[in-house]
Every structure is written in C-alpha cells, then in structure tokens.
Amino acid sequence: MSNISILEPLYVELSEISGYLWQRGWAELNAGNISIRLSDVSEETFKDFSVLEDLVLPSPIPALANEFVLITGTGHRMREISKQPKEHTMIVGVGADGISYKIYFTSFGKAIRPTSELPTHLACHGVLKETKPGYNTILHTHPSDLISFSHHPEMITEEIINKTLWKMHPETVVFAPTGMGFIPYQIPGNTKIANATIEKLATKNTILWQKHGAFAVGRSLTQAFDVIDVLNKSAGMYLQCKAAGFEPTGLTDAEMEELMIVYKDFGK
Ligand SMILES: [Zn+2]
Numbered sequence: 001m002s003n004i005s006i007l008e009p010l011y012v013e014l015s016e017i018s019g020y021l022w023q024r025g026w027a028e029l030n031a032g033n034i035s036i037r038l039s040d041v042s043e044e045t046f047k048d049f050s051v052l053e054d055l056v057l058p059s060p061i062p063a064l065a066n067e068f069v070l071i072t073g074t075g076h077r078m079r080e081i082s083k084q085p086k087e088h089t090m091i092v093g094v095g096a097d098g099i100s101y102k103i104y105f106t107s108f109g110k111a112i113r114p115t116s117e118l119p120t121h122l123a124c125h126g127v128l129k130e131t132k133p134g135y136n137t138i139l140h141t142h143p144s145d146l147i148s149f150s151h152h153p154e155m156i157t158e159e160i161i162n163k164t165l166w167k168m169h170p171e172t173v174v175f176a177p178t179g180m181g182f183i184p185y186q187i188p189g190n191t192k193i194a195n196a197t198i199e200k201l202a203t204k205n206t207i208l209w210q211k212h213g214a215f216a217v218g219r220s221l222t223q224a225f226d227v228i229d230v231l232n233k234s235a236g237m238y239l240q241c242k243a244a245g246f247e248p249t250g251l252t253d254a255e256m257e258e259l260m261i262v263y264k265d266f267g268k
Pocket of ligand 1: 031032140141142188212213
C-alpha cells in the first residue's frame with residue numbers, strides 16, 4: 001500500500017499517549033521512548049519521506065528482515081511528539097539481511113536520529129515477533145510513583161513487588177495479572193539492561209527497571225500505557241498510605257484469589 005494515510009490512526013494514538021506521558025510527569029526533558037512494528041506497509045508507503053540509507057545495526061536481527069518500525073527520535077520530547085507525532089518520529093526499515101537499515105523521516109529539512117535505544121528496541125521487537133504474536137509496541141517511560149516505590153529497600157524481588165502492588169487495588173489484580181518483572185539497577189542504555197529485559201520478556205509484559213522507570217510491551221500503545229498506569233496507581237497508593245503513617249491493610253490472599261478466578265480472562 002502506498003498511502004501514508006494508513007498510519008494516521010497510529011499518529012493520533014501516539015499524539016494522545018505521548019501527551020499523557022508528559023502531563024503525568026513521566027516524561028521530563030526527553031525521557032522515554034516508543035516504538036511500534038508496523039503492518040501492511042512497504043517501502044512504497046514512505047515514498048514521500050526523506051531517506052537516510054546505508055545504516056548498519058551493531059548486530060543482525062534476522063527476525064526483523066524486511067520489517068518497518070516506527071520509533072521516537074533521540075532528544076525529542078514527549079510534549080513535542082504529542083503536538084507533531086509525524087515530525088518527531090521516524091520509520092526504521094530493516095533490510096532483507098536483517099542488519100542494514102534505512103531511516104524514513106518527514107521533518108524539518110534535516111535528518112532526525114532514532115532513540116539511542118534503537119538496538120534494544122529492535123532486538124525486543126525481534127523477540128516479540130517470534131514469541132508473542134500481536135505484540136507490536138514497546139513503551140519506556142519514567143512513572144514517578146513506580147520509580148519512588150522501587151527505591152523502597154524491601155522492594156527487591158518480583159514476589160514482594162507484585163504482591164504489594166496487587167494488594168493495593170482489585171483493578172491491579174485484574175488488569176496486571178502477570179505483574180511486573182524486576183531488573184535491579186543498571187546504568188541506563190547499556191547492553192546488560194537490554195539483555196536482561198529481553199530475557200524477562202519470556203514471562204512478563206511489563207518490567208520495572210529499579211530506580212529508573214518502566215518498560216512495557218503491548219498489542220497497542222494504549223495497552224502498554226494502561227498497564228503501566230494501573231501499576232503506577234497501586235505504587236502511588238502504597239506510598240500515600242506509608243506517608244500517612246500506616247501500613248496499608250491490603251486485599252487478603254483469599255480476596256486476591258477470588259479476583260483471579262472471577263476475572264481470569266481480563267488483562268491477558
Ligand atoms: Zn529512561
């Protein structure tokens with residue numbers, strides 16, 4: 001299909017969600033990044049875009065051969081993406097060899113560059129394509145309450161983290177039934193955090209990067225955002241109770257089990 005209008009609904013969604021990230025204070029400065037693997041597009045779709053060619057990934061991702069991924073630009077703010085989603089994002093087209101790529105962009109008469117997390121995003125998309133059909137979206141953001149929560153000295157295992165978050169609200173049990181993966185602090189942008197994240201994707205769709213932020217995959221950007229939002233709300237309520245000077249009562253094990261049975265098909 002040669003018509004870029006096929007992507008218009010995606011740009012509308014991108015504008016809406018990146019606006020929420022900014023409004024909620026989850027996207028200070030140029031924090032966060034988003035990527036979406038596209039369907040029903042080809043090189044022809046982007047014929048009116050400018051192109052940067054002869055680019056090469058650090059290592060091949062054969063699963064992404066001939067795939068196109070929309071991704072946010074390095075240094076671009078979510079508040080800018082919200083206003084001009086097309087101009088502050090680009091399309092990465094991976095070659096048939098799985099290692100060469102081109103960048104298609106519309107903006108400003110000068111080339112924009114993808115987020116420095118491009119290799120991590122693409123490696124994750126390769127894994128998602130092969131292991132989680134329909135999961136085409138990656139969102140990394142800085143949800144304040146979850147980050148504060150991750151500084152709690154007791155919140156250092158997935159079991160404790162998830163039980164604490166689930167106990168705070170029935171909705172969290174229902175809409176985040178697999179909870180969060182947990183990755184202890186790593187310096188941002190290094191290959192260790194990328195590899196740990198890829199490993200976690202086998203069992204989790206949302207991951208807490210300790211003292212840094214959240215990483216979520218979804219069938220849509222809205223879904224990835226919603227799950228982080230639900231988990232962040234629980235973290236915020238937990239911190240509010242602690243700040244008010246009491247330990248939250250929390251849902252009992254029996255109450256959580258009942259929710260898991262009654263709403264077992266939600267949040268999957
Ligand atoms: Zn970050």
